[in-house]
């Protein structure tokens with residue numbers, strides 16, 4: 009589906025970024041993988057290469073405008089263009105979750121809102137500036153259930169996810185006329201990821217549930233009574249990045265397996 013498409017992934021050393029990288033590589037994309045720490049990105053790039061794919065790793069802080077732009081310039085130098093830009097950056101949940109809103113300090117509340125919106129805006133805007141010349145491209149990000157439903161003890165994370173979904177719509181309204189699609193993924197919790205374990209821990213005491221009980225509780229809210237795997241999520245991301253999804257823009261795909269109505 010993605011033969012020779014040039015894709016840049018931010019946060020590629022993470023669970024979602026890494027899984028999406030592997031799925032895009034399987035579909036033939038040439039990958040430029042980035043993260044603010046190089047080592048985990050190298051691991052994913054090596055994995056992709058050993059499976060016969062093409063991937064280069066680089067250290068890029070997705071909150072640093074100059075670093076993102078410099079890296080995109082190097083991608084254009086090497087590959088001639090950028091077709092797909094995916095922001096899968098995640099801020100450590102231990103720093104933002106678990107405190108009731110009544111007790112939450114302003115900095116802790118603001119951190120996810122500022123960082124998630126800023127990083128997505130920067131990576132999307134800088135990629136779009138390159139894509140406009142070819143009138144072709146796909147910009148993508150990842151959000152989560154609190155964008156659309158009230159969940160206790162998630163602080164500024166819900167508003168941050170809602171902001172990213174609003175930005176997806178706005179970017180699409182301005183960029184789709186120029187051939188650039190902007191789409192988002194809103195997955196259900198994937199228990200094999202560190203993120204979900206970290207998100208559970210601060211709430212465990214308050215809810216009195218064990219890790220196993222919590223997974224069962226989350227799964228019980230889905231229609232299929234189970235949680236999604238990283239691979240299932242990444243397969244949808246590969247489809248959305250491909251021309252097979254050419255009719256899809258300005259939307260965030262609800263991957264919550266029925267636990268949230270749009």
Ligand SMILES: NC(=O)c1ccc[n+]([C@@H]2O[C@H](COP(=O)([O-])OP(=O)(O)OC[C@H]3O[C@@H](n4cnc5c(N)ncnc54)[C@H](OP(=O)(O)O)[C@@H]3O)[C@@H](O)[C@H]2O)c1
Nearest residue numbers: 019021022023024043044069070097098152197198201203
């Ligand atoms: N996991 C799930 O089940 C799930 C479900 C729905 C939505 N989400 C959301 O999807 C996003 C990604 O989740 P994930 O599970 O893949 O998280 P993750 O495994 O923690 O991956 C996020 C990656 O982003 C990197 N990163 C952090 N700050 C960065 C920066 N400034 N520049 C570049 N890279 C940076 C992290 O590096 P370090 O680890 O070195 O900081 C990490 O490699 C998060 O917003 C998460 O809330 C996750």
